[in-house]
Amino acid sequence: MWGSSTRSSRIAAIGVTTVHGFTSPAGSISSRMSRLRHVNTNAIMRAFTTNGNNSTSTVDVDSSTSADITKNAKRIEKRKQKDKRQASAAKRSKFIGLAKAVDRGSFPTYQPGGSSGDIFVAKSGLPVDISSTGGGRLFTVLGIESSCDDTGAAVVRSDGVILGESLASQAHIHEEWGGIVPGLAKTAHEENIDRVVNDALQQAQITLEEIDAIGVTVGPGLEICLRVGCEKAIQLATEYDKPFVGIHHLEAHILMARIENPELLQFPFLALLTSGGHCQLLKCLGIGRYEIIGGTLDDSLGECYDKTARLLGLPVGGGGGPALEALAKEGNATLIPLTIPLHRRHDCDFSYAGLKTNIRRAAEGLAIDRNVTSVLDLSRKDKADLAASFQNTAIIHLEQRLERAMKMMEKEDISSLAVVGGVAANQELRSRLNAVCEHKNWNMVVPPPRLCTDQGAMASWAAIERLKIGSSDDPSNQTVYARYPFSSYPNIS
Numbered sequence: 001m002w003g004s005s006t007r008s009s010r011i012a013a014i015g016v017t018t019v020h021g022f023t024s025p026a027g028s029i030s031s032r033m034s035r036l037r038h039v040n041t042n043a044i045m046r047a048f049t050t051n052g053n054n055s056t057s058t059v060d061v062d063s064s065t066s067a068d069i070t071k072n073a074k075r076i077e078k079r080k081q082k083d084k085r086q087a088s089a090a091k092r093s094k095f096i097g098l099a100k101a102v103d104r105g106s107f108p109t110y111q112p113g114g115s116s117g118d119i120f121v122a123k124s125g126l127p128v129d130i131s132s133t134g135g136g137r138l139f140t141v142l143g144i145e146s147s148c149d150d151t152g153a154a155v156v157r158s159d160g161v162i163l164g165e166s167l168a169s170q171a172h173i174h175e176e177w178g179g180i181v182p183g184l185a186k187t188a189h190e191e192n193i194d195r196v197v198n199d200a201l202q203q204a205q206i207t208l209e210e211i212d213a214i215g216v217t218v219g220p221g222l223e224i225c226l227r228v229g230c231e232k233a234i235q236l237a238t239e240y241d242k243p244f245v246g247i248h249h250l251e252a253h254i255l256m257a258r259i260e261n262p263e264l265l266q267f268p269f270l271a272l273l274t275s276g277g278h279c280q281l282l283k284c285l286g287i288g289r290y291e292i293i294g295g296t297l298d299d300s301l302g303e304c305y306d307k308t309a310r311l312l313g314l315p316v317g318g319g320g321g322p323a324l325e326a327l328a329k330e331g332n333a334t335l336i337p338l339t340i341p342l343h344r345r346h347d348c349d350f351s352y353a354g355l356k357t358n359i360r361r362a363a364e365g366l367a368i369d370r371n372v373t374s375v376l377d378l379s380r381k382d383k384a385d386l387a388a389s390f391q392n393t394a395i396i397h398l399e400q401r402l403e404r405a406m407k408m409m410e411k412e413d414i415s416s417l418a419v420v421g422g423v424a425a426n427q428e429l430r431s432r433l434n435a436v437c438e439h440k441n442w443n444m445v446v447p448p449p450r451l452c453t454d455q456g457a458m459a460s461w462a463a464i465e466r467l468k469i470g471s472s473d474d475p476s477n478q479t480v481y482a483r484y485p486f487s488s489y490p491n492i493s
């Protein structure tokens with residue numbers, strides 16, 4: 001079952017990671033030249049010393065030297081090729097995460113309001129009386145989210161109060177398949193979208209005429225699913241002539257840390273985003289301005305939770321994280337020895353693919369020890385120990401990468417951390433990272449657990465943040481993006 005398509009493995013394909021400086025490995029031109037010089041001298045010396053008598057002829061020396069030089073030239077060429085291969089392998093390993101991620105010209109990038117990142121233009125208007133300076137009356141936004149497997153809608157007021165929300169879960173559909181089936185997810189979105197939007201409006205006791213603006217997730221995500229929400233939002237914005245905002249899903253996760261009180265988490269800050277499709281550390285400079293300082297080289301943490309949950313036979317329909325967390329509470333977190341990923345690597349990147357294999361092998365080994373036919377037949381106690389040990393190792397990896405990023409940020413006087421994304425709902429992770437922040441005297445903000453996972457309020461709130469700075473989009477020109485990398489703004493601090 002490990003190879004089958006899950007929610008996370010599909011979404012992982014749209015993840016984002018960082019650009020790093022690439023240092024050329026051994027094999028630079030100068031080092032190769034000095035090796036060449038060294039090798040040639042040796043060849044000439046050998047030609048003299050291997051000749052037994054003193055009648056060394058120049059011809060002998062010359063032919064022997066030129067043969068050696070040819071041999072050496074071949075060896076050097078071979079080494080050159082090897083260096084080249086190693087360099088490109090190293091580069092590739094960096095680009096594994098990057099491929100999902102950073103603007104390399106092949107994907108449209110998220111640039112709200114302009115490529116400079118600091119000039120925002122309201123293309124489809126702003127709610128009445130709302131100025132870019134943040135004055136005016138409170139306004140309300142209808143938000144729609146359908147990037148993956150749950151259809152969400154919410155009405156949120158510009159002071160962060162959620163007036164109404166509705167979420168149609170698809171857990172029961174995907175449970176049957178052991179992961180997300182995009183076609184089924186799209187059909188379920190189509191079936192639920194109208195009801196979910198109406199429920200949110202009804203709960204908020206507001207009509208579409210009274211709504212001030214509409215926000216909808218437009219990427220990254222499953223394209224066919226995104227389209228359902230986006231088309232609905234475009235239709236409503238056009239019919240009711242409302243300002244429209246196309247939301248970046250990852251920005252929406254990040255900004256949820258500000259919904260309760262933006263004053264408590266002011267830019268710039270560090271964000272740790274861990275969800276089903278992403279695992280990143282980002283320097284957050286402002287709305288639409290994010291610098292990725294670490295990303296996953298392979299799997300996301302949510303994906304790893306989901307697959308480990310499946311390995312242990314736990315429910316995975318709405319993501320296996322919650323079930324695995326619950327089981328881990330019964331287990332011994334230090335009983336199963338697991339390797340901490342990238343322990344010796346001094347950067348802020350993540351890797352969870354090795355841990356996924358590590359836990360599977362440990363579980364299979366335990367099944368053999370216990371003389372049971374499969375991991376699924378292990379006792380609850382054994383499964384709990386596996387779950388707890390997995391979670392502990394996964395979090396240690398997070399802590400290590402986070403602490404390195406915090407050190408980097410401290411040099412720039414940044415000392416606030418937002419922990420966001422679906423996995424941030426995990427209580428063990430929250431309390432462990434909180435302890436790190438307390439120890440380092442950092443301010444940590446994490447949304448309430450139900451606002452960490454995907455729901456409609458994230459689209460509403462992200463739209464509110466965009467509208468407050470005068471940024472909106474043209475609904476007649478809006479499309480959806482499976483991949484939607486952040487633009488980098490290297491010159492803006």
Ligand code: KG4
Nearest residue numbers: 275276277302319320321422423426453454
């Ligand atoms: O942010 P999210 O709802 O969707 C994406 O944008 O991917 O994150 C879903 C991920 C799933 O992998 C799910 O298993 C994980 O978040 N998750 C958790 C918990 N709640 C959700 N992982 C660990 N512990 C949890 N309590």
Ligand code: ZN
Nearest residue numbers: 253275453454
């Ligand atoms: Zn999400």
